[in-house]
Amino acid sequence: MTKELKFESPTFKQRIKGMLGVDFYRLFHTPLFCIFLAIAAIIPAMVSGFTMMPDQNGNKIEPLYSNVWQIIAATEPLYVIREIADYANMNMVFIFGGIMVSIFIGHDYKSGYVKQLFTTHAKKEDYMISKTLVCAFAMVCMCLTYFIGGTIGGLIAGYETSVNVGSLVCAVLGKMIMSLGWAALYTFLNVIFRKYFGISIASSFFFGTGILIIGAAAILGNSPILNIFLYGSSVFACLSSNLWTIINCLVVSIAWTAIYIIVGSHILNKCDVY
Amino acid sequence: MNAIEIRNLTKNFGTKQALQGLNMTVPIGSIYGFIGENGSGKSTTEKIICGLIRQSGGSVKLYGKDYTDIDIRAKVGVLIESPGCFPNMTVWNNLKLQADNLSIENPDDEIRKILKLVRMEGSAGNKYKNCSLGMKQRIGIAMALLGNPSLLVLDEPINGLDADGMRIMREVLVDIAKKGATIVISSHILGELEKIATHYGIVRGGKMIAEMTAQELDESCRRFVAVKVTKTDMAKSLLMRKYLRIEEDENQYLRVYDETTPEKIVCYLYENGVLINEIKTDKIGLEEYYIDLMKDKGGR
Numbered sequence: 001m002t003k004e005l006k007f008e009s010p011t012f013k014q015r016i017k018g019m020l021g022v023d024f025y026r027l028f029h030t031p032l033f034c035i036f037l038a039i040a041a042i043i044p045a046m047v048s049g050f051t052m053m054p055d056q057n058g059n060k061i062e063p064l065y066s067n068v069w070q071i072i073a074a075t076e077p078l079y080v081i082r083e084i085a086d087y088a089n090m091n092m093v094f095i096f097g098g099i100m101v102s103i104f105i106g107h108d109y110k111s112g113y114v115k116q117l118f119t120t121h122a123k124k125e126d127y128m129i130s131k132t133l134v135c136a137f138a139m140v141c142m143c144l145t146y147f148i149g150g151t152i153g154g155l156i157a158g159y160e161t162s163v164n165v166g167s168l169v170c171a172v173l174g175k176m177i178m179s180l181g182w183a184a185l186y187t188f189l190n191v192i193f194r195k196y197f198g199i200s201i202a203s204s205f206f207f208g209t210g211i212l213i214i215g216a217a218a219i220l221g222n223s224p225i226l227n228i229f230l231y232g233s234s235v236f237a238c239l240s241s242n243l244w245t246i247i248n249c250l251v252v253s254i255a256w257t258a259i260y261i262i263v264g265s266h267i268l269n270k271c272d273v274y
Numbered sequence: 275m276n277a278i279e280i281r282n283l284t285k286n287f288g289t290k291q292a293l294q295g296l297n298m299t300v301p302i303g304s305i306y307g308f309i310g311e312n313g314s315g316k317s318t319t320e321k322i323i324c325g326l327i328r329q330s331g332g333s334v335k336l337y338g339k340d341y342t343d344i345d346i347r348a349k350v351g352v353l354i355e356s357p358g359c360f361p362n363m364t365v366w367n368n369l370k371l372q373a374d375n376l377s378i379e380n381p382d383d384e385i386r387k388i389l390k391l392v393r394m395e396g397s398a399g400n401k402y403k404n405c406s407l408g409m410k411q412r413i414g415i416a417m418a419l420l421g422n423p424s425l426l427v428l429d430e431p432i433n434g435l436d437a438d439g440m441r442i443m444r445e446v447l448v449d450i451a452k453k454g455a456t457i458v459i460s461s462h463i464l465g466e467l468e469k470i471a472t473h474y475g476i477v478r479g480g481k482m483i484a485e486m487t488a489q490e491l492d493e494s495c496r497r498f499v500a501v502k503v504t505k506t507d508m509a510k511s512l513l514m515r516k517y518l519r520i521e522e523d524e525n526q527y528l529r530v531y532d533e534t535t536p537e538k539i540v541c542y543l544y545e546n547g548v549l550i551n552e553i554k555t556d557k558i559g560l561e562e563y564y565i566d567l568m569k570d571k572g573g574r
Contacts, residue, residue, distance in 0.1 A: 009348040010377040018377040025371065026360070112358030116417060119324040120376055121348035272327035274354075 009121045019117075019126050023134040027104070033138060036100040040093055040142035044071050045153030047088055064088070068154030069163045072147060073171040073238045079217035079226050090175045091210065091234050093146050094182045097139040098204030101186035104138075105131060106197045114194075115274045124268035128261045131187045132180070139179035147172060167241050174237025174249040181230045181253035182208070184260035191264045194273075210234070230256055275338045277302045277425050277456035278323060283332035285318050285480075292318045294480040295332065300458055300473065302337075305451050307471030308460040309564060315480040316460045317354070320429050323458070324352045336425060348376070351423030351455075353431055357414030361403035365394065365413055368402055369420065376421040384420065392416045392446050408439030415446060426450065428459045432466055440466055468560040476567060484567060495557040496566075499536050500527040501543070502552040509548045516542060527552075 010018070027033050048071050051064035064085045065071055073089050081087045108114045117127065155161070186204050193200040210231030217226060226232035233252040237245055278300035285293040293315045300306045310316045321327045322334055323341060334341040336350065359368040366385065373381035389395045392412040397405065405413065411431050418426055432443050440463070447470055451457055461467050474491055476484040486494070500523070503509040510528055513520050519531035530539060536553045543550055558566070 009345045014377040018374045021374045022371045025374075029363070107360075111360050112356060113360065114358070115326060115354060116352075116358030116372060117375060118326060119347070119350060119352040119354070120421070121344050122375060123344065270328070272321075274321070274326045 012126070015122065015126050016129060019122065019130040020133060023130050024137075027134055027138060030104070030107075032100060032103055033141075036096055036138070037141060037145045039096055041145040041149030043092060043096075044088075044090075044146055044150030045156075047071065048150065048153040048157045048159065051157070063157075063159070065154070065159055067163065068151060068159040068161050069168055069239055070159075071150035071154050072168065073175070073241075074235065075239050077222075077224075077227075077236045077238050077240070079213055079222055079232060079235055081214060090143060090146050090150070090172070091231070093139060093142045093175070094178070094210075094230075094234060095205060095208035097135070097142055097179070097182060098186045098189075098208035099201055100138060100142075101131075101135045101183060102190055102197070102201040102204045104135065105187065105190040105194075106200060109194055109274075110197075112274075118273050123265075124273075125261065125265040127268070128184075128187060128191070128264045132184045132257060132261060135187060136180040136183035139183055140176045143172065143176050143179060163239065167239050170241035170243065170245050171237045171239055174241055174245050175234060177246065177249040177253050178230060178234045178237065179253075181233075181256040181260075184257040184264075185230060188260040188264040191268055228252060275302065276300055276335075277304070277337060278306075278458065279333075279335040279338075280319070280323075281333050283319065283322065283334060284330045285315075285322065285327070286330045292480055293322075293329075293332075296477065296480060297482050297485075298475055299485065300456060300475075302456055303451075303454060304456055304473045305447065305471050306456070306458045306473045306475060307464075307467040307560075308458055308475050308477065309464065309467070309560075310460075310477035311568075314477045316477055317429055318480075319477070320354060320427050320458070320460060324350065324354060324427055326354065348421065349424040351418030351421065351426045352428075353411075353414040353418045354427070354429045357410060357417055359402045359410075359413060359417070361401070363402060364398065365389075365400050365402060365405065365409075366398040368413065369398075369416060372417050372420050378421055385416075388416045388419050391419065391449060393442055408435045408442070411435060411439070411443065412446065415443075415450075419450065424455060426455050426457045426459075428457065430461055431459060432461055432463055444470055464561040464564055465559065474560070476564065478568070491560065491563060492557070495559070495563050496531055497555065497557045498529045498531045499534060499539055500529050500552075500554050500556055501536075501539060501550055502527050503543065503548050503550050505548055509543055512543060512546050512548065513539075 055061050070085060071089060074086050078086045185207060189203045190200045193203060213226055213229050213231040227236045227248055233249050237249055276299050278298060280296060280298040283293050283296040296315060296319060308316055322329050325342060325347060336346045339346045369385045370381060373385060378384050389398055392415050394412055397409060415431060432440050435443060447457060472488050474486055475482055506526060510520060513528060513530060517530050517532040521529045523529055536555060540550055540553060
């Protein structure tokens with residue numbers, strides 16, 4: 001006797017709700033997330049603290065920053081690096097975030113979870129969307145802990161605190177919005193290099209440093225055209241930001257997210273997934 | 275309509291041709307034993323059915339629809355190699371995650387029901403990494419059963435299990451089949467497979483070389499008369515003078531495959547001074563049939 005066959009698959013909303021539930025559950029139950037939140041908080045605190053320490057001869061060295069909020073974002077959108085202070089700000093979260101995403105997604109493959117997932121009704125698009133959203137959330141959280149760590153570190157180091165609050169909020173919001181685009185990029189890279197965990201991490205690190213945009217800026221100059229890229233817009237979210245910066249970050253982040261999700265899903269659909 | 279219908283399936287990995295025009299038909303409600311040597315293309319075929327890898331050519335239809343159809347995929351349960359579980363999570367949580375992925379209503383009730391079916395109700399709180407191999411395989415079956423699938427694809431689910439583990443697994447699979455699911459199961463342990471399979475597919479070199487029902491297999495299996503004697507060597511030489519196909523099995527039985535009766539053999543040996551301890555008629559099992567078939571096809 002065979003049972004009656006009914007082929008009804010869950011709707012997109014049901015599928016994505018289920019998958020997001022699983023990914024968020026995993027995120028909140030893995031020590032990885034807490035470790036990276038702590039790293040995001042400690043690094044800026046250490047950077048600001050170290051720059052106030054005396055050198056080998058006991059002389060006070062030139063402070064890296066002049067203002068607490070420069071630890072959060074650069075004063076001006078500078079794509080070319082003049083000094084480390086132009087580079088060492090909240091954009092570093094996107095480097096740590098890349099490594100975290102690689103480990104998070106790499107574990108899906110290592111444990112065989114993707115095998116369990118893709119043999120069911122799960123679409124490749126659902127996977128890309130779910131991972132991107134969860135990893136973006138993780139990076140937003142890292143931005144917050146970076147902000148807290150950087151602010152406390154800067155205050156302890158005794159940096160000046162004057163700032164245009166509106167611009168600071170726009171800068172932080174802009175960087176948080178960029179987390180979505182970065183998460184999509186890292187999810188995409190991990191889908192491409194899914195069989196090679198080391199390459200996934202290396203490529204995430206490579207793109208996260210923004211070295212390609214920094215190199216392009218060295219040739220093109222400090223051109224605003226670089227804002228069309230993830231790193232460019234992340235730099236654009238600085239202490240001179242305004243509402244336009246947020247709109248720019250929103251458009252760039254969503255556009256790249258859409259591109260990476262579409263291309264990543266296409267690749268997964270055309271290739272052997274496990 | 276069949277549960278699975280595969281026609282001219284090919285799969286290339288670079289220059290290596292893993293599947294070379296494989297055909298396969300799995301009737302609805304059957305337990306399909308999928309047999310073949312290592313590297314014959316069993317796992318590749320199963321991975322294609324499960325949507326993990328894409329075929330290079332040919333068609334795969336599940337219940338008359340393309341295997342990539344999302345509605346069909348929702349009704350397929352799979353255990354390929356090992357279960358895709360997170361080692362640091364409990365058995366319950368791993369099943370809960372899969373239930374969430376499948377958007378199952380009342381997941382707790384469903385998980386409880388399935389854990390009982392696979393005889394794991396007392397181990398829900400154990401961490402996956404602390405489970406024995408047999409338990410892990412049953413967790414894999416439990417995961418595959420979530421969502422009440424119509425088709426189960428199980429790759430080597432009984433490998434590495436002890437006798438008791440195999441018995442439990444066999445009972446579980448029979449229970450599942452009774453509920454109406456179609457099961458495709460690959461295994462090298464043919465003796466176990468023979469106890470539950472209703473259909474067989476034998477694959478070699480990426481091609482299906484034989485497909486039959488359990489009844490057809492039964493009819494195809496060679497019959498023989500087996501005798502156990504005290505003077506085995508003497509009896510063997512005597513029997514070889516009269517019969518063409520004589521073999522000695524691992525239990526020191528002399529098997530006569532020629533058309534004859536036990537009475538004729540008893541008389542013949544008795545007349546030549548050989549006393550018989552035991553005599554019976556029997557037929558070869560799946561394992562020997564498989565070995566014979568491989569010899570016929572130029573293997574081994």
